[in-house]
Amino acid sequence: MKPLNIGLIGYGFMGRTHSNGYKRVNDFFPELEHRPVLKAVCGRNAESVQAFADQWQYESIETDWRKLIGRDDIDAVDICTPNNSHAEIAIAAAQAGKMILCEKPLALNPAEGEKMIEAVEKAGVVNTVWYNYRRVPAVTMAKQLVDQGRLGRIFHYRANFLQDWTISEDVPQGGAALWRLDVAAAGSGVTGDLLAHCIDTAIWLNGSITNVSAMTETFVKERMHTETGKMEPVGIDDACAFLCRFENGSLGLFESTRYARGHKALYTFEINGEKGSLRWDLHDLHRLEWFDHADEGRLRGWRSIHVTDGEHPYMDKWWVPGLQIGYEHTFVHQVADFLKGIESGQKVHPTFRDAQETQRVCDAVLTSASEKSWQTV
Numbered sequence: 001m002k003p004l005n006i007g008l009i010g011y012g013f014m015g016r017t018h019s020n021g022y023k024r025v026n027d028f029f030p031e032l033e034h035r036p037v038l039k040a041v042c043g044r045n046a047e048s049v050q051a052f053a054d055q056w057q058y059e060s061i062e063t064d065w066r067k068l069i070g071r072d073d074i075d076a077v078d079i080c081t082p083n084n085s086h087a088e089i090a091i092a093a094a095q096a097g098k099m100i101l102c103e104k105p106l107a108l109n110p111a112e113g114e115k116m117i118e119a120v121e122k123a124g125v126v127n128t129v130w131y132n133y134r135r136v137p138a139v140t141m142a143k144q145l146v147d148q149g150r151l152g153r154i155f156h157y158r159a160n161f162l163q164d165w166t167i168s169e170d171v172p173q174g175g176a177a178l179w180r181l182d183v184a185a186a187g188s189g190v191t192g193d194l195l196a197h198c199i200d201t202a203i204w205l206n207g208s209i210t211n212v213s214a215m216t217e218t219f220v221k222e223r224m225h226t227e228t229g230k231m232e233p234v235g236i237d238d239a240c241a242f243l244c245r246f247e248n249g250s251l252g253l254f255e256s257t258r259y260a261r262g263h264k265a266l267y268t269f270e271i272n273g274e275k276g277s278l279r280w281d282l283h284d285l286h287r288l289e290w291f292d293h294a295d296e297g298r299l300r301g302w303r304s305i306h307v308t309d310g311e312h313p314y315m316d317k318w319w320v321p322g323l324q325i326g327y328e329h330t331f332v333h334q335v336a337d338f339l340k341g342i343e344s345g346q347k348v349h350p351t352f353r354d355a356q357e358t359q360r361v362c363d364a365v366l367t368s369a370s371e372k373s374w375q376t377v
């Protein structure tokens, strides 16, 4: 087997999900010719990065990402840092000829995204962005049904991503754990963090979004900043809702918030077509709900398909029919598809260029909310 040496930059929640993907992939995808090797992990605090390396069995550590990128024994750089460092790291990694796996969202804004695309395409390096929900088997199956034309003409696409973890005014902003609340590090709030997932899936399933009309709200206006120790204005959107039009003529409705008491990570989408409808819910991620208008009238109704059979996407790799898999497996699938892409010379979607389309929609959404007008993407 050919080793593929991974250099991970950043080792928070996402660093763990990706590391787990690298470690499991060959156990379940034995046909792969490459084996990811956890070569080095990088973070600024030597003691904590060493503790992470020990726990996950990384061979070495770095405390300066430029050193990691400069190493000859690193083949692929995995960027798991806050959003405001994605561009700088990705551009340097591309210039050093490394393959790149970048956490979502691609960048802080489309201008940064454009420079990242230019860098990877000029260097000709393999690149992908971790929009992991595409690789939930039930979501991949939704894609198959749409592509087979089973829904017919699509009229409506609706998605939500609801959480409730920032309701308390005492939650600070900034720092390693809470950079998502700090606009300088995150670029935006729920739009770039949560709606970006919904938009990525929507574009994948239903094509390009052309126009948007959005509203955002920041419910808690000031929070203590972990780095300055002072109360600072909150610059992110706590909640965002938008209407849109897709290129195929269908209408979209999206909502995301961190203030939906009782919801922890309720990502749902529903698609309504002329011949049928589809519905999916992250809290029940192994099920795809399907309504087929072609069914005999008196038996017509929503079917809840338990996506766990060998003929379902990715499921022949796991257990026996009826036994489900979960969130962490989406990352294993993404690593498997990444390695397959290297082996076949095919692009690994979403590429930086694909993810830039999501970035442009997010940008149009935020502009629409601040200017209170429809925006063309």
Ligand code: SOE
Residues within 6 Å of the ligand: 163, 193, 194, 197, 265
């Ligand atoms: C935020 O809470 C978050 O962890 C996102 O950053 C992830 O992308 C999402 O998948 C789950 O929620």
